[in-house]
Amino acid sequence: MKSVNQEAIEHDPQQLHEDLHTIWGNPKGLRSLTIVNHTTLGLRFMVTGMVFFLIGGILAMLVRTQLAMPDQNFMSPDIYNQVTTMHGTVMMFLFAIPMLEGLAIYLIPKMIGARDLVCPRLTSLGYFCYLFGGIILTSSLIIEMAPSSGWFMYTPLSSKEFAPDLGSDFWLLGITFVEISAVSAGVELVVSILRTRTQGMALHKMPLFAWYILAMALMIVVGFPPLILGSVLLELERAVGMPFFQIAGGGDPILWQHLFWLFGHPEVYIIFLPAAGIVSTLIPVFAGRPIVGYGWVVAAIAIMGFISFGLWVHHMFTVGIPQLAQAFFSAASMLVAVPTAIQVFVWLATLWLGKPKMKLPMLWVMGFLIIFVCGGLTGVMLALVPFNWQVHDTHFVVAHMHYVLVGGMFFPLIAGLYYWLPLFSGRMPSESLGRWGFWLTFLGFNGTFLIMHWTGLLGMPRRVYTYEAGSGWEIYNLLSSVSSFVLSAGIAMVLLDIALHFRFGKPAKQNPWNADTLEWANSMPPSAYNFVSLPTVETRHPLWDDPNLPHTMAKGMHGLAVASHGRREMWGTDPITGKVREIIHLPGNSWWPLFAAAALAVVCISLLTRVYALAGIFVVIAGVFLLRWSWENGAHPNAAPDAGVKPGDPPLHSRTMDGPGLWAMAVFLIANGSFFLSYLFGWFYLWTVSPEWQMPDTPPLSLLITGIAGGAVLAGCVVVEKLVRGLRQQRDAGLRASLYLAAALGALQVGLAGWALWRADLSPTQTTHDAVMLVGLVYALFHGGLAVILTVLQGMRVGYGYVGAHAPFEPAVVALLWRYNVVTFWLLVGALAILPRVIGG
Template sequence: MTEHRNQPDQARHEELERVWGNEPGWRSASAVNHTTVGLRFLITGLAFFLVGGVLAMLVRTQLALPEQDIIGPDLYNQIFTMHGTVMMFLFAIPVLEGAAMYLIPKMIGTRDLVFPRLSALGYYCYLFGGLIIMSSLVLQIAPDAGWFMYTPLSSSTYSPGPGSDFWLLGITFVEISAISAGVELVVSILRTRANGMALNKMPIFCWYILAMALMIIFGFPPLILGSILLELERAAGWVFFEVAGGGDPLLWQHLFWLFGHPEVYIIFLPAAGIVSTLIPVFAQRPLVGYRWIVLAIIVMGFISFGLWVHHMFTVGIPQLALAFFSVASMLVAIPTAIQIFSWLATLWSGKVLFRLPMLWILGFLIVFVCGGLTGVMLALVPFNWQVHDTHFVVAHMHYVLVGGMLFPLVAGFYYWLPHISGRMPSDTLGRWGFWLFFGGFNMTFLLMHLTGLLGMPRRVYTYDAEMGWGWLNLLSSVGGFVMAIGVAVVILDIALHFRFGRKAERNPWNADTLEWATPMPVSAYNFASLPDITTRHPMWDQPDLPDTIAAGKHGLPEVLNQRRDIFGSDAITGKVREIVHLPTNSWLPMQTAAVIAVVCISLLVKAYPLALAACFGVLFFALRWSWHNGAHPVASPWRDDDPVDPPLHSRTFDGPGLWGMVISLMANGTLYVSLLFGWFYLWTAAPQWAAPEEGPIALLPLIASGVLLSLAVLVFRRAVSQLRQGTDARLQNLLWLAAGLGLLHFLSLVWVLVTAPLTPGELAHDAVLTVMLYYLLFHGGLATIFTVLQAVRVRIGYVALRLPYEPVVVQPFWMYTLGVFWMSFAAFVLLPMAWGGV
């Protein structure tokens, strides 16, 4: 009788596994499932971490004794530059994003992230970009200007080889990965939570990841813009940072630290999310001050964007600015303290179980508090002046970043390992790994505070014996190797546990969050049915939840029409609004990333015709990608048996694609605002800023171009308005008219650019104007292409009154293009004219 009851369930599980699973063998490279992509991020990040660790050990070997010449100055500069680059860009952010990709759908009760192909694209961009950067080290032409690439050290004058180009192009490539993950995570958390999971019932880890993803969207574009400008200066001779042409090298520092300081909190927040998730589990009580922690997360995210100048206290900024940024730097300690006191209160009021993950959490609390205290010291301007660019700053950075990120990350690894493997790690090996790492870490970096206070500069490859730093550096280097042994023990433990680990019970830590309601090891589809949530602690308050999920007693228990379906929910209440159909396994993400890699490599070897051809290849794959969306037969053809309540998202006006477009435009807008910032900064602060007496851009053609763009937007809005009003009679004609007007706008902008007497190689004024015109051209052309595709899809039948989804997604792009055009006209043309010349 039992066997008879289980047969339908077994068949249903097999069908879910078939639809949601990866292709076998080498074809698994086409996988887009979030579990697979997340694990690939984690494994690749670990590989880069080991490379960065080896580079660190080379640095410590060179500095162990005075006056050593094991590593020459040129190679040493490459090694410390690559160490920082690997750890910051190829390990910390990608690994945390990978952990978020793996965990978030399971925590919010869904089967996948909302844009699976975007996740896969992000991974391949990360992999290929990282390999491009690492190849420079293998070829012995690695960047040597520091992981921050300050100008003019990174300019073609002082770094004439391709090393800086590897950094600029490779990092920009990797940043595509980070921003795609940011968009993916924001939309998934807001729009695909389990039915009933309102914001106030969302796991605290999801709040941390939501803040992190939004900070990526607003924090990474300034660095992307700075990298593009510096590469244009190096490759094309355009002047942005050259003083003689009206530029300013300090503009690079502003753009870099507009990214660099939020990045510290982008790294810290997910790690703190792990701490806030694990402490209640091992204290066996709910987190104290949930709402206060959410508020602290939001405040920390906002404040972090106002601190970038405290990295520039010694460059000669005004006294008022020094005071403002000093106070702001100390204020950020308040939301940090709220979280620490909440963690301590939870531990104090609970019955703490000192399991292996908890040991790493305690190590984090000790190390991070010490790093926070030295951070407050560095926020004081007089002290900052004394220790700036010394080993004290290096020690502080490692206490904050390694203590604030790596300790919680290892705790998280141990905590979620049973979820991945179904087995428990070794408690003995794990504790040996912790004590070796903890002792070696403090031995290394605690002593570096002392060498910094004694005046040892950072980034020096050797030092005289008379300075008295030798014994401190020797002990610090010994500590580094002890720490490396600890890392090796942890990796050995993790590797061995897959073969020899004790089989884990269901929910082995007695956790409260939803990911432990999935099978162990986890299935490709996470949940056999999508649960209803009524509490913040579902595994504590509904202990039978895993059984009811597996029995198919919740939402979407069956596969419909061979689709990968999940629920789309209200952003605030979590109530189900639609069924979101997701794309299945695809080679398009890998193909698109591979062609982008060809663009980067072609630019590195200065094969510009090949780079241009590869750009058209990127456009081809991107358009093919977008073509297989909406009601296309590959995505979700129209069927008479389609669900009506809730409907499929491609049959609505407010699917996740609209949210993805808006979030992407936020990142795009941040890049544009960074360009405006650069324009006004150079205008007001560059010592030799100069502009032509007469404006170099023809005014009337530019206005005509803007009028054509405005008309195109009005026509497109009219088409969408008709859809909303229930008619599609003139939809195709309106779309073709909007595309025609957009094409005329594009051509008129091309004419303005061709006829303008701009000299970007001589004047920073003209260089910024040229970048602005290309930016407007790119968006005008892309909006036109989008509209042509929509008109064609109307003719084929993929867009219609019953399939209104896609034009609503394209409309914000048109609105954004119009907004940045007239904003550019005001900022770059009208304002200088009204000011009487720039």
């Protein structure tokens, strides 16, 4: 392939802009609901996140008002518990994660020189799931039926017996719905960063922000499924009475804590990493020099990503886990100090060796540094078990947590918003109003939470709605409450500044901060397709090396400056070297994501109102919508029926065996695998440590029938693998028959597994053993069924001519699911049918 960089432009640049706009531009009116563009959806995520932030902030003000004085009756304890629960839930699930995802969705393609994320319709589905889930969850506040068992939903307080209201159901269903959004954004961010960087942007030349987001996205993919599993199990317990978390019957309330914190601790780092990414992006720009120790930062990100999964028990030091096990988690928690310190000193060294300027975004970075280092230091203290035992569940922890989350997420976020504001709007923020906002926020924050450490040391527990006069906590609570209003005034001023700047801000010049990364090569505000032509990047600082790059890009002097084919196109590159491998063509605007999300919302509401028949119908409808969506791919007339590319350009991805869909499937299966491993963890956990676990004398699952079912799925997988190998060699003879054969084998597996389940005659509402077994088998049946449906659809697509030797891509994607099914089914057979026979109860 010759260098894509030297294509002469045959077009008039203005014409090219207009052509690209016809293809990529956003529709108006009702059809704007079909938009899949990452710029628009990223902004929608952020604006929605800000609305939820304001809701969560008002809840926080209510809490501080209640606690300002002792023995107050401003709120009843029940309302207070709802308010604190929803404050935590809204801030964590509806503000922090979606806000940062929105920022990543907006920025990542621009930073890596792509025109969109790799699964645009998935972005749209994620947004609507987030929006609908958030609305369902917050509506519980209006009908005064909000969850009240704490944002961590500990069983049995959140179980049917002790929380008979719908509150817990709102939480479980709403959060699971929102998590669909988080996981889909995670999947596509991973694939986009690995496969769609512009030509030449090798892994070690990516902007650091992309490294941070890559780690965050992978952590979401692995970290959220345990909570999804926990929520499904708890909702099953509440709705049908399967005793997963009840001692009687053989369950264990501590299992919920494990599943929750298995998600909950990584969550803190999921929030911190992108924020640290903002800091690592801003500091070099304002220091006017490249970051020192790029490799050190990459290592620190990797360490944080992994270690954060080994810390979850430090939220559970008081549940009575053996001392030595606690010591492992204690030491692992302390280890996090190392990557954090590496980053802090990398930033320091960069400032030290540069010529830093204290512009408004840097002020917020300084605020971040002070608050976050303080929170990190109390975090190391909390990692020490005996100290943790004393201050756990006191206001000391409340203070620590806000130092880490507000310092580690909110301050960098505002720094980032100020920094990228000119990109969003083309205007500069006001320096003076911004400084007032910063100082009020900074002083208000410290006034609220620094004192709160002390309140906790004096013994004030968390989550008490009141305290008695004479406890010695009065003055500190009053000071915290007064300061919290200063803090809200500061935040209001920042939001006002940002709102006003859209109207009154000075127009920004191109690349106003003299930054080094590609997002500043966009027009301001950016066009729907980001770049007219995609540059070749040789170093980590494309705009410092060639300040003229934005102009040559806008003139179409770089790659893929073609619009005549009518497709949305960008580079698909090698994940390591950044060499161009294929042209990725993206789907256009679509109603299907909205329809699918709306159907899922109906499912969610019918589960809440216990109309299970309706829920069942809409699950099927949502499935049909999603499958209809997947139909418009590859050689379908709405996708890329014509595979023609310019001479010398690489082929379209749907005409190769290595498109990004393969990667998306692989990453999705990692998420799915995390769900499955959490399930296995639950099975073995209950088996070994649950106090009243009952193992039946004769294992209920037939070894013979499940064994034959396992054979069938293995055979089906072999058939699919063979036909994929054929496609790789351009052979598609008998393709349709092979696909149908594989589907038949899959159907045999589903039938046999279903039969084994029926014969087992489980009583899932009586014993936890039977309930867990039922969930495992339903999981296998669902995946077996999914593989059958997808394989049949592939067979039909062969008939339509959408799949074949000319477009061999899709069967390879389905083949991954087959492999996954073989592995998980046999693991299930091993865990549920074989091991109990070998070991016995």
